Amino acid sequence: MKIVALTKEEFDNFAYHHKYSTYYQTSAYAETSRYEGLNTFYIGFVQDNELVGVTLFLHKTIYLYYKYAYAPRGFLIDYTDSKLVKNVTMGLINLLKKQHYAFIKIDPPIICSERDNKGNIIYFSNTINQILDTLKSNSYIHMGFNKYFENYKPRLNAFVNLTYDLEKIYSNITNEVKEKIENSIKSGLEISLDTTGNVDELYKFIGTKNKKRRKRYYQGMYNNFSRNNAIDIFFVNINTDKYLSNMKRNYDLEAIKNDELASMVQDMSIASSQKQLILNDKMKSDERLNFYKNELIYATNLSRNHPDYFTIGAGFTIKHNNGVELIIDSYLDEYLKFNPRYVFIWELIKKYKNEGFMYINLNGVVGNFSKDKLGKYKNLNDPKLSFNSTIIEYIGEFDLVINDRIYKKYKEEIEKK
Numbered sequence: 001m002k003i004v005a006l007t008k009e010e011f012d013n014f015a016y017h018h019k020y021s022t023y024y025q026t027s028a029y030a031e032t033s034r035y036e037g038l039n040t041f042y043i044g045f046v047q048d049n050e051l052v053g054v055t056l057f058l059h060k061t062i063y064l065y066y067k068y069a070y071a072p073r074g075f076l077i078d079y080t081d082s083k084l085v086k087n088v089t090m091g092l093i094n095l096l097k098k099q100h101y102a103f104i105k106i107d108p109p110i111i112c113s114e115r116d117n118k119g120n121i122i123y124f125s126n127t128i129n130q131i132l133d134t135l136k137s138n139s140y141i142h143m144g145f146n147k148y149f150e151n152y153k154p155r156l157n158a159f160v161n162l163t164y165d166l167e168k169i170y171s172n173i174t175n176e177v178k179e180k181i182e183n184s185i186k187s188g189l190e191i192s193l194d195t196t197g198n199v200d201e202l203y204k205f206i207g208t209k210n211k212k213r214r215k216r217y218y219q220g221m222y223n224n225f226s227r228n229n230a231i232d233i234f235f236v237n238i239n240t241d242k243y244l245s246n247m248k249r250n251y252d253l254e255a256i257k258n259d260e261l262a263s264m265v266q267d268m269s270i271a272s273s274q275k276q277l278i279l280n281d282k283m284k285s286d287e288r289l290n291f292y293k294n295e296l297i298y299a300t301n302l303s304r305n306h307p308d309y310f311t312i313g314a315g316f317t318i319k320h321n322n323g324v325e326l327i328i329d330s331y332l333d334e335y336l337k338f339n340p341r342y343v344f345i346w347e348l349i350k351k352y353k354n355e356g357f358m359y360i361n362l363n364g365v366v367g368n369f370s371k372d373k374l375g376k377y378k379n380l381n382d383p384k385l386s387f388n389s390t391i392i393e394y395i396g397e398f399d400l401v402i403n404d405r406i407y408k409k410y411k412e413e414i415e416k417k
Helices: 008-015 027-036 082-098 128-137 166-171 175-186 199-206 215-228 240-266 272-305 333-338 340-354 375-385 404-416
Strands: 002-005 039-047 050-063 066-071 101-106 111-115 121-124 140-142 156-161 189-193 231-239 309-320 323-331 359-364 390-394 398-401
Touching (some): 002 082, 008 039, 008 050, 039 082, 050 404, 082 101, 082 398, 101 404, 128 140, 175 240, 175 340, 199 215, 215 309, 231 340, 240 272, 309 340, 333 340, 398 404
Antiparallel strands (some): 101 398, 111 390, 140 398, 156 390, 189 231
16 A cells, blocks of 8 residues: 555546545645645555545644644545555554654545434445444544534535426425425515625625634635536525515405405304304404514515615535535524525525436534424524435544544543633
8 A cells, every 4th residue: 555645636536536525525625724724635545556545634733743634524435445444544644643643533424324304214324334343443433423513524414315306306395394485485585696706795694603714714615616616605685575565465465355254244144153153264364464464564664674685694505526515504583584594495406406416415414303302403403304305324523543642632622622
């Protein structure tokens, strides 16, 4: 086994076609990571004069001159080949020990299981235990099958299969979610694709969600991934004219119905038994009329303060190979009543289905599927799982210790924080 340095072109050419190919293992992601103060290098694993694997490493100093190396979403190798894993591991330890690395972290996208959107297992990998044993036998420390966001990358992700007809995808959505989408559209919600690279406007929304990352990181991501047309920025807007028009129509139609029911209540020719049913309908109509009245007042004020439209949220995606990754989306809290995330996801599904992509990864979800116990994660899980999503559960995170003393000191410092 030889370990060789690669140019970014050599790295990308191999990585793009690998089984575990991911946008995290691209030169575009490497260049972006430098905006977070991380250094990068690309290496290849050569066996019998053949390149059998590659990896991007991100690294930084953690204590004195000691460093750690992180392979985002793991090495691009065949993890079922135990001899290859052993040779790669020994080669890396020998190489990085000389360069004062304390440990290596990996989190490969090796699938443990697939679950339906209720958490029921529908597929379990028959190789996962063998891979886990291989990694452990080579001194990789498994960080566990955690259910939340303890790792660098989410261990559980929600995927929507785009290979089905759009009609079938829509039919698999619950009536409750369909109603949310329809009501959002009636409330004037519209999704627009940015064509100008407006990271400043994007950051106004997503900057409040992940405060650890500055605007320059997202600007770097846009600069690097836009070179291959691999990034899309979206804005979620409320068309206030449409919202006002729809609410006025709803109010007017309900007012007509309410007047008709009021007349029927006063009609002495209608039997008392029938009149009680009419009275019940009248009371329900009163509630709806009051609701539409309040909505009309709200819509009128919005239209007055924001003629035409205004932006309430934003998000962006990365396109890689035959799939799409939803990286982040965020909305103004005061407009969450319009359920913007549901209509945003639905518009993404339609767009990327029509463009021929095979799937969209809606990103991380919590592995606790009891809705009454989700707590603060309910608003995260519910929209992502509402589109008949499949939950992909990955193997998790591993540390390979090179310098035990420095590694322990680093872990102690992390725990203090």
